[in-house]
Each structure stands twice: as C-alpha cells, then as structure tokens.
Amino acid sequence: MQIRTWFGVFELTGDRIDSVELVPKDTDLITGLLLEEPLLMRGKVACTDLRDLAVEYGFVDSGDEYDRLLHELNIELVKKQMALAVTPDRQVIAAVEALDDINETTNILSERLKEWYMLNHGETRLRGVELANHILNTEYACGGQESISSFASSLIGLYETRSSIEKSLKDNMEALAPNLTNIAGYILGARLLSIAGSLEKLASMPSSTVQVLGANNALFKHLKGKAPSPKHGVIFRHPFINSAPKKLRGKIARAVASKISIAVRYDCYSGQLRKEFEGELEAKVTGIRKKNFPKPGKSRY
Amino acid sequence: MNELELSGTGLDNVFTIELNGSKRIITKSLVTAASGEKIIRSGSEEYRIWNPFHSKLAAILLKNAVIPLMKDSAVLYLGAANGTTVSHVSDIVPDGTVYGVEFSPRAMQDLIHVSTRRTNLIPILADAMQPGSYRNIVPEVDIIYQDVAQREQARIAVRNGEMFLKKGGFLVLIIKSRSIDVNRKTRDVAACEIKLLEGYFEILGFIDLEPFHSGHVAVLAKRT
Numbered sequence: 001m002q003i004r005t006w007f008g009v010f011e012l013t014g015d016r017i018d019s020v021e022l023v024p025k026d027t028d029l030i031t032g033l034l035l036e037e038p039l040l041m042r043g044k045v046a047c048t049d050l051r052d053l054a055v056e057y058g059f060v061d062s063g064d065e066y067d068r069l070l071h072e073l074n075i076e077l078v079k080k081q082m083a084l085a086v087t088p089d090r091q092v093i094a095a096v097e098a099l100d101d102i103n104e105t106t107n108i109l110s111e112r113l114k115e116w117y118m119l120n121h122g123e124t125r126l127r128g129v130e131l132a133n134h135i136l137n138t139e140y141a142c143g144g145q146e147s148i149s150s151f152a153s154s155l156i157g158l159y160e161t162r163s164s165i166e167k168s169l170k171d172n173m174e175a176l177a178p179n180l181t182n183i184a185g186y187i188l189g190a191r192l193l194s195i196a197g198s199l200e201k202l203a204s205m206p207s208s209t210v211q212v213l214g215a216n217n218a219l220f221k222h223l224k225g226k227a228p229s230p231k232h233g234v235i236f237r238h239p240f241i242n243s244a245p246k247k248l249r250g251k252i253a254r255a256v257a258s259k260i261s262i263a264v265r266y267d268c269y270s271g272q273l274r275k276e277f278e279g280e281l282e283a284k285v286t287g288i289r290k291k292n293f294p295k296p297g298k299s300r301y
Numbered sequence: 302m303n304e305l306e307l308s309g310t311g312l313d314n315v316f317t318i319e320l321n322g323s324k325r326i327i328t329k330s331l332v333t334a335a336s337g338e339k340i341i342r343s344g345s346e347e348y349r350i351w352n353p354f355h356s357k358l359a360a361i362l363l364k365n366a367v368i369p370l371m372k373d374s375a376v377l378y379l380g381a382a383n384g385t386t387v388s389h390v391s392d393i394v395p396d397g398t399v400y401g402v403e404f405s406p407r408a409m410q411d412l413i414h415v416s417t418r419r420t421n422l423i424p425i426l427a428d429a430m431q432p433g434s435y436r437n438i439v440p441e442v443d444i445i446y447q448d449v450a451q452r453e454q455a456r457i458a459v460r461n462g463e464m465f466l467k468k469g470g471f472l473v474l475i476i477k478s479r480s481i482d483v484n485r486k487t488r489d490v491a492a493c494e495i496k497l498l499e500g501y502f503e504i505l506g507f508i509d510l511e512p513f514h515s516g517h518v519a520v521l522a523k524r525t
Binding site: 038040074075081082 | 417
C-alpha cells in the first residue's frame with residue numbers, strides 16, 4: 001500500500017513501512033504539490049504520528065522544526081489558493097466599488113470647493129471640474145490662495161482617476177461579460193456583479209433575484225409581510241426602467257432582469273456575444289408599453 | 302502597573318475582571334497583542350479584552366456555559382472569519398492546535414495575518430459544507446466550534462462531526478437563524494436545526510445569545 005504525505009511517499013506492507021521517498025524540503029515545491037493533490041498533512045502512518053516519522057526518517061531534525069515548517073506550509077498554501085482565486089470578475093468588482101466611492105467623494109469635495117470659492121468671489125455658476133480648472137487658471141496668476149488651488153488640483157486629479165477607471169472598467173467588462181455589458185451597460189453590469197459576488201454567482205441566480213438585487217431592505221420588509229414586493233433593485237438604473245411610466249416599471253424590470261440573466265449565463269458558460277439579445281429586449285419592452293397604453297385612435301374593443 | 306483582581310472562569314487562560322464597574326472577560330495573550338487591541342497588564346502578563354458583542358464564544362462564556370477547552374485541545378473552528386474569536390481560542394489552547402476554516406478570501410486575508418504570529422493556528426481556505434476537501438489537513442479533534450453564515454448549519458455540523466470529532470467530543474454550534482430563514486422566529490429555526498443533530502449528537506443544552514447577539518442560539522452537544 002502507498003500513503004502519500006506532504007514530506008514523502010510511504011510504501012507499506014500491512015503496518016510495516018518498507019520504504020520512504022522523501023520530498024525536498026522546499027516550501028514552494030511542496031505547496032505546489034498540495035495544490036494538485038491532498039497529500040496527508042496530519043495523522044498516522046503505520047500507527048505512528050507523521051511528526052515522529054518525519055524526525056525518524058530525517059526529514060526534519062526535531063519535532064519543533066516539524067511544527068514550524070508545517071505551520072508555514074499551511075499559510076503558504078492558503079496564500080497560493082487565494083492568488084488563484086483572483087479572477088477577472090473580482091478586478092471588475094474592485095473597480096466599480098472604487099468608482100462608487102470616488103463619485104461620492106468628488107461630489108462632497110466639489111460642493112466644498114464651491115462654498116470656499118463663493119466666500120471670496122460671490123455666486124458662481126461653475127461646478128465641479130469646471131470650477132476647479134477656473135480656479136487653477138486664475139488663482140495661481142493672482143498669487144496667494146495656495147490652499148484653494150491645491151484643493152482644486154486634487155479634485156481634478158480625482159476626476160482624472162475616475163475617467164481612467166471608467167475606461168478600464170469598460171474594456172474589462174466587454175472582455176469579461178460582453179452580453180451583460182451589451183444589455184445592462186458596463187457600470188450597471190459591474191454593480192450587479194459586485195452585489196452577487198462573482199460572475200458565476202450572478203449566472204446561477206434566478207432572474208427574479210436579479211430583478212431585486214440591491215433592494216435588500218425592501219425585500220425583507222416584503223417577506224415579513226409589511227410591504228408590497230420591490231419591483232426593482234439596482235437595475236432601476238437601466239434606461240428602459242427609469243424612463244418608463246411608474247405603472248409599467250415592474251413589468252419592464254421583469255423583462256430586463258430575465259434578459260440580463262440569460263446574458264450573464266452566456267458570458268459565464270460560453271463567452272460568445274449574442275448581439276440579437278439587445279433587439280429582443282427592446283421589442284419586448286416596446287410590446288409591454290404598447291399593450292398597456294394603446295395608442296389613441298386605435299379601437300379598444 | 303498594579304496587580305489586578307482576576308477571577309478564574311473554570312477555563313485555563315480565561316479570566317473575568319471588574320473594570321469601571323462592569324464585568325469583562327479576558328484571555329491571557331499567547332503572543333504580544335497587535336496594535337489596536339485592547340489589553341490589560343497585570344504584573345508581567347498581558348491580557349486581551351474579549352468583546353462579547355463581537356464574539357459569540359465570549360457571550361456564551363459570560364452566560365456561564367461550561368465548554369471543555371483545555372490548554373492542549375485540538376479545535377476545529379468552522380467560520381473563522383477575520384480571526385477575532387479564533388485568536389482568543391488560540392490563547393486558550395497554547396499547547397493545542399486550532400484549525401480555522403474560512404471560505405471568504407477577503408476574511409482569509411485577515412486570518413492569515415493572525416495565524417502568521419500564532420503557531421498553534423492553522424488557516425484553511427475551504428467550504429465547511431465540503432469537509433472532505435480538508436480531510437488531509439485536519440486530524441481527529443476534541444472540539445468543533447461552528448459559526449457559519451450558511452444555510453443547512455446542522456448538516457454542516459453533522460458532516461464535520463462525523464469526519465473529525467472524536468467519540469465524546471464536544472460541539473459548540475452557533476445557529477444564525479437569519480441565514481436559514483429571515484421570517485421564522487429564532488427559537489423555531491433553532492428547534493428544527495437541533496432536531497437534525499439528534500442521532501449524531503447528545504444535546505446538552507442551548508443558550509439564547511440575547512442581548513449580545515440577536516437572532517443567534519448556541520447549541521452545546523456531545524458526539525455519541
């Protein structure tokens with residue numbers, strides 16, 4: 001019988017050890033082996049604890065060294081497993097979450113900048129990046145006011161960061177999830193991924209869940225029987241839904257969510273772009289609108 | 302600093318102390334506390350304050366439950382998360398080993414940080430629902446502590462118990478009822494889960510974790 005352990009392969013007959021083939025004492029090498037097969041790390045071989053065997057067969061000099069090495073090995077193994085778990089969808093999720101934070105921050109900062117500017121210069125219609133540029137172009141020339149100039153240039157820096165993240169997010173989303181991007185747009189698509197946790201998780205969700213992703217509180221209130229069911233979560237940002245008349249939003253949200261579900265499944269399991277989805281969804285939404293609001297003049301009977 | 306009045310709790314390395322008029326639970330540090338941790342010094346020893354509102358195990362102990370954690374126990378900890386409670390368990394079993402299973406890579410980052418400094422803490426990146434995936438790493442253990450935010454919590458306990466817990470070994474199962482059903486009452490959810498344990502475990506008792514953790518019940522059981 002053969003027992004494969006983390007520091008060597010034991011050949012046994014019954015409970016007798018015939019031979020041992022030790023592996024080199026190299027953490028990197030051993031963690032590599034462990035990723036491929038579950039080598040025994042703790043327990044007994046031929047009624048003897050692995051720790052004692054490792055000392056007996058000269059893999060380590062002492063039990064203490066064995067414990068230290070094994071501990072280090074377990075940590076290195078987990079680090080490697082985590083590095084393998086960094087998939088493109090997690091990059092996209094990190095990017096869209098950063099984008100949301102930057103948006104929030106730039107809004108606060110640009111409000112503050114405007115307040116500060118108005119203190120010295122009175123009312124202005126300039127906002128955000130325009131105001132920041134204006135300040136940089138004029139204040140520097142006037143001299144003084146270094147604090148407000150530096151504030152303005154930081155804000156401009158944030159706006160630049162935002163557009164560069166947005167651009168890379170768009171490229172990454174088109175590569176990772178072409179169908180989702182096509183149906184929902186890259187920002188909404190990435191947000192859905194962020195809430196679901198991964199491309200695979202989003203793909204395995206029923207479309208009724210996709211429809212209410214991001215409406216947690218409303219959903220739980222509903223499940224407790226205290227509120228009507230939420231009609232849409234973050235997919236509300238889809239132009240088909242937020243431009244629809246209030247009465248139709250639920251119906252349209254359902255159609256959009258179901259198309260998103262199918263799109264994500266294609267992205268996850270085939271990766272092929274199905275351009276016709278966009279047209280299909282549009283036709284469906286137009287259908288819903290027509291059916292519920294017949295054009296005047298048409299017979300209603 | 303002055304010698305402080307420490308009271309024993311029946312567990313090695315765990316004490317309670319009167320601090321500004323309130324009773325706090327502390328563990329004797331196995332390694333020097335990381336920055337940001339709340340500590341108390343008494344003589345040459347350092348103790349870390351254990352927050353029962355963050356850690357369910359601390360809450361259980363404050364509710365006077367008896368858990369046979371010895372200084373050389375082998376503990377399988379399912380749902381190790383960021384390693385807060387795990388670090389205290391590691392304090393309690395300086396000569397034993399804690400196997401911390403966690404599935405979330407983000408939480409694992411923190412757990413790695415904690416375990417690097419603690420040689421009796423082994424991090425394992427795996428799904429507690431699939432105990433076969435860490436069968437090569439974890440030996441037979443004395444205690445299983447489980448606090449996972451998944452459905453089928455009793456089934457996870459049964460699967461792991463069958464594979465790793467020695468006969469007569471102890472199970473501490475934290476039932477998080479919100480992960481199972483958001484609508485049903487915590488007690489009802491817990492009763493259902495406890496039923497599923499029967500046949501595998503002898504149920505010793507259960508503790509409602511109010512007011513420290515709402516919606517949580519701790520079940521203490523013994524492997525038959």
